[in-house]
Amino acid sequence: MTSFSEKSMPERIDINDLIPQREPVQMIDTLYEATTEEAHTGLSVSRDNIFYEGDRLSEMGLIENMAQSAAATAGVKNHLLGIPPSLGYIGEIKKCIFHSFPTDGEHLHTYVRYVSEAAGVILYDIESRTDRASCAECRMKVFIDE
């Protein structure tokens, strides 16, 4: 398994190499680690975020962050092949639980773990949390537009 962890990668990988989303809808600003089986991403939450509603990041913001983090994991395969990142589509979200919502100034950490793959659909377990508390978890199906 090829890893892009900081220990092994020759140069820091840019999140733009793994997912096609760009500002203002890009919901990842830090890539801590990404392999074809797992990823750890980060997002500094601010009031300027397009998914910020009221005094917190919205449910949709958390879902989008988790989906892009899963797509980043899938994007590692493209990166290894030297081809541009593909769009990933959410096929289904199961076992989704929202525990809390990050607020302005907090940093969101999202952890993705590959579960299985069949017929072009990839299954991931995902959890997002801040230093303060767990925010959300789900099992997400993603299919990549090859």
Place this chain on the structure above:
Amino acid sequence: MNKQELSAKINEVLAEEFEVDIETITPEADIKKTLDLDSLSLVDLVALIEDTFDVKIDGQDVSKIQSFDSLYDFVLGKINA
């Protein structure tokens, strides 16, 4: 685990996960029709088998399996590999 024990376990977990009557799961029955599997839910079958029997399987291989009996043989082969 012999084939009879394995098939009983597979039938039990599949009936629960896909919410079908366990009596409809027979060796000759078509997996996709019986479980109402589509391209999105096939990965659930793969994940369930992997979790239940602690094996790693290729989704492409599973997509070619037609009957439950073929699935039992496939999983048995993975367990004994």
